[in-house]
Each structure stands twice: as structure tokens, then as C-alpha cells.
Amino acid sequence: MECYTKLIEFHALYPRIVMALGMFDGIHLGHQRIVKTAVRRAREIGGTALVFSFLNHPRAVVDPQRSPRLIGSDVLRRKILERLGVDVLVEIPFTPNFAKTDAADFVALLHQYCAPQYVVIGENYTFGRFGRGTPDLMRQEAKRYGFRALVCNPVIRDGEPISSTRIRGLIQQGEIAKVNEYLGYPFSIIGTVVHGEARGRLLGFPTANIELQDENESLPNGVYAVTVAHGAEQYAGVANIGNNPTFGGCRRRLEVHIFDISKDLYGDRLTVSFHARIREERRFSSAEELKAQIERDKKTSISVIAEIFHLQENISMVI
Numbered sequence: 015m016e017c018y019t020k021l022i023e024f025h026a027l028y029p030r031i032v033m034a035l036g037m038f039d040g041i042h043l044g045h046q047r048i049v050k051t052a053v054r055r056a057r058e059i060g061g062t063a064l065v066f067s068f069l070n071h072p073r074a075v076v077d078p079q080r081s082p083r084l085i086g087s088d089v090l091r092r093k094i095l096e097r098l099g100v101d102v103l104v105e106i107p108f109t110p111n112f113a114k115t116d117a118a119d120f121v122a123l124l125h126q127y128c129a130p131q132y133v134v135i136g137e138n139y140t141f142g143r144f145g146r147g148t149p150d151l152m153r154q155e156a157k158r159y160g161f162r163a164l165v166c167n168p169v170i171r172d173g174e175p176i177s178s179t180r181i182r183g184l185i186q187q188g189e190i191a192k193v194n195e196y197l198g199y200p201f202s203i204i205g206t207v208v209h210g211e212a213r214g215r216l217l218g219f220p221t222a223n224i225e226l227q228d229e230n231e232s233l234p235n236g237v238y239a240v241t242v243a244h245g246a247e248q249y250a251g252v253a254n255i256g257n258n259p260t261f262g263g264c265r266r267r268l269e270v271h272i273f274d275i276s277k278d279l280y281g282d283r284l285t286v287s288f289h290a291r292i293r294e295e296r297r298f299s300s301a302e303e304l305k306a307q308i309e310r311d312k313k314t315s316i317s318v319i320a321e322i323f324h325l326q327e328n329i330s331m332v333i
Contacts, residue, residue, distance in 0.1 A: 015096040017103045019069060025129035028102060030061030032132040033124065036139060038067055039178040040085030041094045043169040043198045044136060051166055052134040053099040061131060063101045066124070068108040076113050083231040085181055085197075089204050090285075117142025121155040134164045138175075171196055188234040188291050200241070200287035201233070203268060207279040219308050221269040222279050224286065226255070233288065235266070235295040239315035242272050243285040249275055252308070252315040253286060256295035271312070290318045 018024075025031060034052035038045045049065065056063035069088070074081040088105075095103055106112075115123070120142045124130060133152060141147035149165045156163040168175035176196045184193045185201065193201045205224035222242075226232050235256035242249045251272040257265070270286055272279075292314050 015092070015100055015103055017092065017105070019105055019107070021104070021106060021123075021127045024064065024102065024104070024127055028062035028064065030056070030059050031064050031102075031128050031130045032056040032059070032061050032134065033128060033130040034063070034065045034100075034134045035141070036065075036067060036136060037071060037178075038065070038091065038095075039071065039082070040181055040197060041091055041098075042085075042176050042178065042181055042196050043171075044166075044176045046098060046198055047169055048134050048136055048166045049095065049098045049100060051164060052132070055132050055134070055164070056101070057099075059131065063099060064104065064128065064130075065095055065100050065102070066104045066128075069105045070108050072108045072113065075108055075110055082178070082182060084229060085178060085185070085231050086202065087204050087227070087230060090202055094199070114143055117147030117151055118155065120147060121152065121159065125159045125161075130161050132162050132164055134166065137165050137167060138177075139165075182231050185231045185233055188236060190233065190238070190288050190291050194289070200289055202285055202287040203230075203232075204283060204285045205268065206281060206283050209280060219271045219305070219312075221254075221271050222284060224268040224270070224284065226266055226268055233291075237292040237295065237311050238288045239290040239292055239318035240270060241287045241289065241319060242270060243287070244272075244275070244277070244279065244282060249273060250316060250319045251286075252292070252311050253288070254295060271308070273312070273316070289322050292318070 032052045032055045034049050036045060036048060038049070041049070052065070053063040071081055071084065092103060124133070133156065135149060135152060137149055139149060149163070152163045170176070174180065181193055181196050184196070190201060203224065203226070207222045208225055209223070233255055236254070238253045238255070240251045240253045242251050249272045251270050253268060253270040255266070255268050268286065270284070292311055
């Protein structure tokens with residue numbers, strides 16, 4: 015997948031462009047329907063599947079007080095889009111100046127740089143200044159510029175459309191099973207391993223420590239059954255999100271005890287995928303009591319991971 019952060023004449027580089035438009039925060043099942051529709055149509059016409067999005071959430075510019083935390087990192091989003099078959103990803107900065115672009119001018123811009131044959135959007139997609147552009151307007155503009163507008167229906171779960179807003183609420187509540195169902199893959203955090211206090215190693219359960227990013231949505235403090243990707247290797251593990259209250263507290267972070275690994279991971283990038291919440295974080299009266307609980311958490315995590323993957327034909331659901 016080729017990635018760009020500025021506009022160029024893509025139509026001169028890539029034939030028969032089929033565009034998918036959206037912020038795609040989280041790449042949930044609804045987003046995946048839009049992207050897969052674009053990829054499928056591009057394959058049918060021997061063309062190029064191109065996703066057009068933004069590096070930052072538009073609301074961070076037009077309404078900063080209500081700007082949401084993002085469901086996943088840019089790295090994760092690109093990884094999933096590539097797996098879905100996207101050929102080209104265009105992510106430009108959403109600036110105050112760009113926010114002034116009228117809806118009709120936005121479509122003219124897409125035509126100027128991409129000359130798409132198809133534009134694929136969701137039925138709640140809005141565009142242009144004040145979000146005044148609608149799917150109906152996109153259909154009208156499509157006639158002017160000679161492309162077809164394909165509008166995808168939302169994916170319904172539990173009687174309501176899946177949305178990034180719904181998923182954020184579920185993440186905040188720790189409803190990891192629902193989060194993963196609506197995403198279509200496990201909620202994951204990608205981060206670089208940093209040095210901690212090495213208390214886990216002294217307890218016999220060494221952990222990889224990853225700092226949590228304020229701009230990304232996070233699960234509640236607690237202990238979780240996880241899988242961890244390190245390069246091409248996959249491991250099971252148990253993770254704690256929290257402040258380490260047993261030892262006097264610390265900056266909130268993610269600590270992962272990875273099973274059956276003895277490598278030095280400092281400075282390496284890990285993908286931690288969450289599958290179930292085991293318990294809340296709590297303070298223990300002694301290191302020995304904590305050690306005994308971690309041993310129980312490890313057994314629980316092994317059981318949870320084994321059951322999850324017993325129900326899967328393969329482990330492709332792990333990001």
C-alpha cells in the first residue's frame with residue numbers, strides 16, 4: 015500500500031481510481047463495508063482502490079472541546095487498510111483553511127487530483143464546510159463530474175448502526191467482547207517497550223511496559239487476557255492497565271507479561287490485542303499476595319485465549 019500525506023495528481027499515477035471517503039476511526043465493521051466495496055469494485059474494473067482520509071480528526075479543528083479520542087493509532091489503521099486490500103492511502107492534514115472548503119469545492123478537489131470512476135461513502139457521511147455535504151449532494155456532483163457515487167448501508171448490531179461513537183463508549187466501559195465484535199478484530203494498542211521499575215521481573219513475571227497515548231481511547235484500569243505480536247511472532251499474555259497501586263502508584267501505563275518469551279524487548283514495537291477483561295486493578299497487601307494473584311491471572315488468560323482460538327479456524331483475527 016502506497017501512503018501519501020499531500021495532494022498530487024493521483025490520476026496520472028494510478029488507473030481507474032475507486033475512492034473510499036471517511037475518517038475511518040477504528041476501521042470498524044461499517045467502515046470495512048465501505049472499504050471492501052471500493053476494493054471489490056476496483057478489482058472488477060482493473061483499477062486502484064484509494065482511501066482518502068485525514069491525519070487528524072476534523073473535529074479537533076472545528077470543535078476542539080468535543081474532539082474525540084481516537085480508537086486506534088495511525089499505524090494500526092494503516093495496517094488494517096492494507097490487509098483489506100487498499101492500494102493507495104491518502105491522509106492529508108485537516109487544517110483551519112481546509113475546513114473552509116465548501117462541499118461542492120471539495121468534490122471538485124477530488125475530481126482535480128483523482129478523477130475517480132467511483133466514490134464510495136457511508137450513508138451518514140458528511141463533507142465540506144460545516145458538514146453540509148450529504149450523500150445526496152455527492153450523487154448530484156457525481157453526474158457533473160462523470161463518476162458514480164456508491165452509498166453503503168450501515169452495519170447493524172444489537173438494533174443500532176455500528177459507529178465509532180458507540181465503540182468509544184464500550185471501550186470506556188471495558189466491554190471488550192462487544193468492542194471486538196463491532197470492530198471485527200481485537201481492540202489493540204501498538205507501542206514501544208520502555209523501561210519500568212523491573213518489579214515484575216523481581217516477582218518472577220517480567221513485563222513489557224508501554225506508555226498510553228492521551229489522544230487514543232483506552233480501556234479502564236484492570237487485568238486483561240491478551241495476545242502480543244512481536245514481529246512475525248504471536249504470543250499469549252496477561253496485561254494490566256493502571257497505576258500499580260500495590261507499590262505506591264505510577265503514571266498510568268500498560269504492562270504486559272508475555273508467556274514463553276525470553277527476548278530483550280526494550281525499544282521494540284509490540285501490538286497488544288485485548289480479548290477479555292479478567293478483573294479490576296486493585297491494591298494488594300504484599301508482594302507475595304500480588305504474585306499469587308498474577309499466577310491465577312495467568313492461568314485465566316491461558317484458558318480464555320485457548321477458548322477463543324479454539325472457536326477460530328485460524329488466528330487471523332489477531333492484528
